[in-house]
Amino acid sequence: MMRPNIHTYGWLNCLFICLVATAAINPLTAQDSPLRVYMYLDYFKTDDSQYLQAELKYREDGGFKQLKGVEVVFTMTADTSIIDLGKKTTTADGLARLDLSEVAIVADTLGITQYEASFEGNESYKSSSKDIEVGVVNISMQTEEVDSIRRLNIMATKQVGGNSLVVEDLDIKIGIERLFGLLTLSEVSTDEDGLVQFDFPIDLPGDALGNINVIAMTDDDDDFGTVKTRTKVGWGKPVYYHANEAPRTLWSRDAPLWIIITVLFLFLVVWYHYFLAVNHLIKIRKL
Amino acid sequence: MENSVFDQLLAKFKDPISKPSSSWWILLVAMLMIIAVGLFALIQQIVHGHIVTGMRDHVVWGVFIVNFIFFLGIGYAGAILAGIFHLTRLQWAKPLHRIAVWFSLIGLCVGPIFIFLCVGRLDRIHYLFTHARIQSPITWDVMAILTNLILVSTYLYIAHIRDFAKLRDTDVFDLPKWKRKLYNKLALNYRGTHEQNHRLNRAQNGLAATMIPAAIVADSLLAWLFGMSLRPGWHSTLFAPEFILVAIYSGVALLIVLMWFYRRKYQLDNLMTNQHFQYAGYLLLLLCLGFAYFTLSEYITEWYNINETHERWLDKFLTIGEFGIMSFAAIGFAIVIPLIILIIPRFRNAGSITVVSGLILIGLWLKRYLIIVPTLETPHLPIQDIRPEYVNYQATWVEWSLSLAGFALGVVLLLLLNYLAPSIPVADIERDDEIVVPKPFYKTSNE
Numbered sequence: 041m042m043r044p045n046i047h048t049y050g051w052l053n054c055l056f057i058c059l060v061a062t063a064a065i066n067p068l069t070a071q072d073s074p075l076r077v078y079m080y081l082d083y084f085k086t087d088d089s090q091y092l093q094a095e096l097k098y099r100e101d102g103g104f105k106q107l108k109g110v111e112v113v114f115t116m117t118a119d120t121s122i123i124d125l126g127k128k129t130t131t132a133d134g135l136a137r138l139d140l141s142e143v144a145i146v147a148d149t150l151g152i153t154q155y156e157a158s159f160e161g162n163e164s165y166k167s168s169s170k171d172i173e174v175g176v177v178n179i180s181m182q183t184e185e186v187d188s189i190r191r192l193n194i195m196a197t198k199q200v201g202g203n204s205l206v207v208e209d210l211d212i213k214i215g216i217e218r219l220f221g222l223l224t225l226s227e228v229s230t231d232e233d234g235l236v237q238f239d240f241p242i243d244l245p246g247d248a249l250g251n252i253n254v255i256a257m258t259d260d261d262d263d264f265g266t267v268k269t270r271t272k273v274g275w276g277k278p279v280y281y282h283a284n285e286a287p288r289t290l291w292s293r294d295a296p297l298w299i300i301i302t303v304l305f306l307f308l309v310v311w312y313h314y315f316l317a318v319n320h321l322i323k324i325r326k327l
Numbered sequence: 328m329e330n331s332v333f334d335q336l337l338a339k340f341k342d343p344i345s346k347p348s349s350s351w352w353i354l355l356v357a358m359l360m361i362i363a364v365g366l367f368a369l370i371q372q373i374v375h376g377h378i379v380t381g382m383r384d385h386v387v388w389g390v391f392i393v394n395f396i397f398f399l400g401i402g403y404a405g406a407i408l409a410g411i412f413h414l415t416r417l418q419w420a421k422p423l424h425r426i427a428v429w430f431s432l433i434g435l436c437v438g439p440i441f442i443f444l445c446v447g448r449l450d451r452i453h454y455l456f457t458h459a460r461i462q463s464p465i466t467w468d469v470m471a472i473l474t475n476l477i478l479v480s481t482y483l484y485i486a487h488i489r490d491f492a493k494l495r496d497t498d499v500f501d502l503p504k505w506k507r508k509l510y511n512k513l514a515l516n517y518r519g520t521h522e523q524n525h526r527l528n529r530a531q532n533g534l535a536a537t538m539i540p541a542a543i544v545a546d547s548l549l550a551w552l553f554g555m556s557l558r559p560g561w562h563s564t565l566f567a568p569e570f571i572l573v574a575i576y577s578g579v580a581l582l583i584v585l586m587w588f589y590r591r592k593y594q595l596d597n598l599m600t601n602q603h604f605q606y607a608g609y610l611l612l613l614l615c616l617g618f619a620y621f622t623l624s625e626y627i628t629e630w631y632n633i634n635e636t637h638e639r640w641l642d643k644f645l646t647i648g649e650f651g652i653m654s655f656a657a658i659g660f661a662i663v664i665p666l667i668i669l670i671i672p673r674f675r676n677a678g679s680i681t682v683v684s685g686l687i688l689i690g691l692w693l694k695r696y697l698i699i700v701p702t703l704e705t706p707h708l709p710i711q712d713i714r715p716e717y718v719n720y721q722a723t724w725v726e727w728s729l730s731l732a733g734f735a736l737g738v739v740l741l742l743l744l745n746y747l748a749p750s751i752p753v754a755d756i757e758r759d760d761e762i763v764v765p766k767p768f769y770k771t772s773n774e
Binding site for chain 1: 460461462467470474477478481482485488515516517520522523526527529530531533534536537541544
């Protein structure tokens, strides 16, 4: 029987080392473990809508990224029963919004409703859920003008067991709507009657007619979420924005006057001499 | 026989006015064949697009624009020289006047053709007029070229009227009937009366006085097409005066070359004397020094520029693998050799001045190339994400064929002008009744 020699063992050893190196570079378990998902749930209420908004993120390369295209399940808990509100898919911004306008909201004896949003996870991302407890608050805003003092009267009430109760110590932000956001005028708190009064400044610019959209809102309140109410008042200073015609510049449609005058002047001077010469030629022919 | 000396002078131009010689025909046919090849190249360009040229994403102007500037420069220079000769009443320069006007017209006719070749969408060329913006240097350039072309052609016609009348009336050589009729029409009933002469002089004076500033302005506008952009090598206040100087420099060089040619062909030694060449040589020397000064100023200013893009641009002129050879050739042909030949009296004669003038024309064509292409290959933002073969410009056979066709067209136009009129204003010289020769500044060496 032939004994295997050193060269045979050498080849076998090389093959073994290659296999180990390949396994180290390309592990047999091809997939990484699923990433952790961070979920945020908020409640929003305005004059004409109310909705839940879930935001999903995950961590990658040292920063957060929005998780898009995944399904989020929304539920509402009333006492012991869980009511399915529906499913929404996250947008490119990682947001899933569920409209509550058509939903019959069920609150407990304290007027609190519990909402939950959940993501069941998949092979890339872990499951995640978030719940919030929100009471429904109504913010009403009335305007009055007494002795040239313009005042906002804001009242916050909540529904508890069919009764309307005032909300004390509710932080309300008062501001006016501008093009890119809210111009905050003041941050106030309701008194024991759920009331707050605010004297409106007199020198704020409005639109061309002097109208301003005044907003009173709770900003991500722990108990009530973000609730916003808006009213239009004519308390601003009218501002007339004249659309300035593009000035005459090198780069605008209309050239600077000095260029037009100079070019035309030079053109006319040169062509005048040309027509003068042509005139002489015509006269030569006739002589 | 009245004015027999001048009739004998006119008789020298029997070929080609009366009967073109075989050499005239051979040259014409040869040039037409080159133009035919150019037309074939043009068809390729129209059918396949500009991909058949070397122009790509970054180098969007190539040999066509070089030729455009070269020919327009000659055109404007001819107008300036002709205007100066006429207004200063330089008697000894009279024989040169017509040559200057001729190559001015040729330059202004051939130059704009290269712009049309460079434009990708010829069906939109009318936008230059329908969508013109008066603050655009391109609009000014269009107006200036058209204006100068019309001015120069009118001036050329006016400057030929006396010769047309002479050719209408002469019996020095036989002319076909159609040609005599043509001269009759072109002469505008000119009979040499006092009133007609007065009007002709006024017309010519007015146009000559207008042509000079018009040509200077037009050449400046051409320079501002480059100077008003922000690229390294172009954005320079020197560009307008440099363009004018280089244009006149190439114009004088061309004038000398044509002068030598016509002197030989028509035995015009008594009209285009060695002294004419000496004077032209002095002018050439002055212009050469001016060009050297501008070139030095241009490069040394960029050398002190710490901007990286400008540094990269300047490096190209010193790198053999890039534009080093071309820049040394341009400086050699347009500065070094002319300085040596023109400064040293021993080397300065009609023949050497003519050879130097030919080299100057080549050197100045290379200079125009060095103005256009290196700057386009050196944008402020580094060239990236394009094919390597698109980075550097290389003219293709289409561009060279069309360039040669342009030069051939210039020769054809010159041949046709020769066919129509003598290359010296015989009638104007006859009116002075003497042939004036420039006096030497000092004793020169024997030629």
